[in-house]
Structures are given as C-alpha cells and as structure tokens.
Amino acid sequence: MSCPARFWRNTTAINYELAPAWxxxxxxxxxxxxxxxxxxxxxxxxxxxxxxxxxADAGWEEKHRxxxxxxxxxxxxxxxxxxxxxxxxxxxxxxxxxxSWCCTSHSVGEPTxxxxxxxxxxxxxxxxxxxxxxxxxQLAPPAGADxxxxxxxxxxxxxxxxxxxxxxxxxECGWYGLCxxxxxxxxxxxxxxxxxAKDAVETAIGGRFKSWTVPSRTLVDSVGEDxxxxxxxxxxxRDR
Numbered sequence: 001m002s003c004p005a006r007f008w009r010n011t012t013a014i015n016y017e018l019a020p021a022w023x024x025x026x027x028x029x030x031x032x033x034x035x036x037x038x039x040x041x042x043x044x045x046x047x048x049x050x051x052x053x054x055x056a057d058a059g060w061e062e063k064h065r066x067x068x069x070x071x072x073x074x075x076x077x078x079x080x081x082x083x084x085x086x087x088x089x090x091x092x093x094x095x096x097x098x099x100s101w102c103c104t105s106h107s108v109g110e111p112t113x114x115x116x117x118x119x120x121x122x123x124x125x126x127x128x129x130x131x132x133x134x135x136x137x138q139l140a141p142p143a144g145a146d147x148x149x150x151x152x153x154x155x156x157x158x159x160x161x162x163x164x165x166x167x168x169x170x171x172e173c174g175w176y177g178l179c180x181x182x183x184x185x186x187x188x189x190x191x192x193x194x195x196x197a198k199d200a201v202e203t204a205i206g207g208r209f210k211s212w213t214v215p216s217r218t219l220v221d222s223v224g225e226d227x228x229x230x231x232x233x234x235x236x237x238r239d240r
Contacts, residue, residue: 020084020096021181025188028081030130035078037123046115048073053111063108070118081129085122087178095174095211097165100124132182135161136189151232158204158224161186166214176209183227200231 026032049070054062067086074082087096092103100120101107108114139157141150161182169175180201187197204227209215215223228236 020081020087021177023080023083024194025185027079028084028129028185029189030081030126030133033079033081035126042119045073045077046112046119049118050111050115053108053114056109058108060105063104066108067104074122082122082125084125084129085118087125088121089169089172091173095169095172095177097128097168097178098124132185133189135164136186139186140190147232147234148237151228151234152236154231155221155224155228155236157186158183158227159220162215162220162223166220171212171214173211175211176205179209180205187231200227203227203230 020028052066052069052073054066058066071083071085074085084096084098086098086101086107087094088098088101088103089096090102092106093101098121101117107117139153139160141153145153162179165175165179165182169178180198183201183205184194184197187200188194192200204223208219208223225236228234
C-alpha cells in the first residue's frame with residue numbers, strides 16, 4: 001500500500017534527524033499546536049505505518065530507517081513535536097519517557113503490532129507534552145513577582161520537575177537528558193529565550209546527575225536552588 005500523498009506533504013522542509021531534546025518549547029507546546037485525533041485518523045495512520053514496516057527478520061539498519069521514516073511521516077502530518085514519539089525509557093530508547101516503544105530492535109516486528117506500538121507511543125508522547133504544559137502553568141512565577149519571590153517559584157518548579165522526570169524514567173540510562181530538556185522547556189515557557197534557558201540549566205545541573213542513579217533529595221534541592229539563584233541573584237526564602 002502506498003502512503004497517501006497528504007501524509008508526505010512538505011517532508012523536504014523538515015529536518016527529521018532533529019532530536020526532540022533540541023526542539024524549542026514553541027515547537028512542542030501543545031497549546032500552540034492542535035492535534036486532531038479520532039478513530040478514523042488512528043486507523044488510517046496505523047495502516048500507513050504498517051505498510052512501511054520492514055520484515056520481522058530485517059537488519060538493524062533497515063529497522064532504523066523505518067523508525068526515521070515514521071518520524072518523517074508523523075512530523076509532516078502533525079508537526080515537529082512528534083519527533084519524540086520513540087524517545088523511550090532506558091538505554092535502548094535514549095533515556096526518554098515513552099513506555100509503549102522500547103527500541104528499534106525490540107519494537108519493530110510484525111507490521112500490525114509495530115504500527116499499533118508506534119501509534120500508542122505517539123499518543124503517550126502527546127499526553128506527556130500536555131501534562132508538562134499544565135505543570136508549567138501551575139509552577140510558573142506569577143507576573144510581577146520580585147526577584148526573591150521569583151527565586152522561590154523557580155526553585156520549587158525545578159525540584160518538582162526533576163522529581164517527576166526521575167520518577168517517570170526510574171533514573172535509568174540517560175534520564176538526565178530528559179531532565180535537561182524539561183527544565184529548559186519550563187524556563188522557555190516563562191519567557192526566557194531557548195539558549196539562555198539551556199545555559200542556565202546546564203550551569204545548575206552540570207554533570208551532577210548520573211545514569212542508573214537516583215539523586216538524593218539534598219542534590220535535587222541543591223540543583224533547584226542553584227538554578228533559582230543563578231537566574232535571580234536571590235536565594236529562595238520559603239520552604240516548599
């Protein structure tokens with residue numbers, strides 16, 4: 001079955017090798033990007049993905065190419081936010097949050113099952129982005145907050161977001177990459193430029209988080225405080 005032309009529209013204009021961690025919040029914010037989904041859409045996209053799937057006994061390169069092609073398909077249809085559809089938990093998935101997809105070797109098999117896993121992963125990723133957007137809104141410093149008050153809100157946001165990522169990833173291999181991304185996206189959602197947000201997070205975290213290691217509460221608190229102080233020059237003044 002050939003892929004419907006509408007699914008491949010403008011594919012040459014998108015860089016599909018762009019990892020979700022490199023995307024700015026504006027490219028993944030569900031509040032800015034509509035996602036219309038129903039049973040008909042689910043059935044159609046699953047059929048297309050199944051038609052693209054390689055044989056179950058295909059080699060790694062062919063399976064990897066399939067994953068890349070699915071990313072291109074989804075990004076062309078729904079937007080660049082979909083690039084995280086296979087950012088799965090653990091070493092095989094790159095230290096992400098998705099659980100419906102494991103890795104190329106284990107998730108690409110019988111076409112119908114492979115397509116079902118891909119669709120489930122896409123929806124799981126979208127739900128994660130929607131959850132983040134809600135958390136960001138709840139944790140953002142209020143408009144007009146002075147430096148001291150802003151510092152408290154930033155520390156609280158950082159510690160809570162780090163804890164959420166840690167819990168969802170079980171602090172497995174590479175989990176801190178998702179942590180960097182989530183904190184950068186949060187700061188961007190408050191109005192910071194993406195580069196400034198990225199630098200602030202890198203300064204606060206540095207190499208302090210490790211794969212397969214749950215950070216202590218003291219370390220998480222320290223990262224949150226360092227981020228807040230680095231951005232405001234003030235230490236948080238209230239307990240969470």
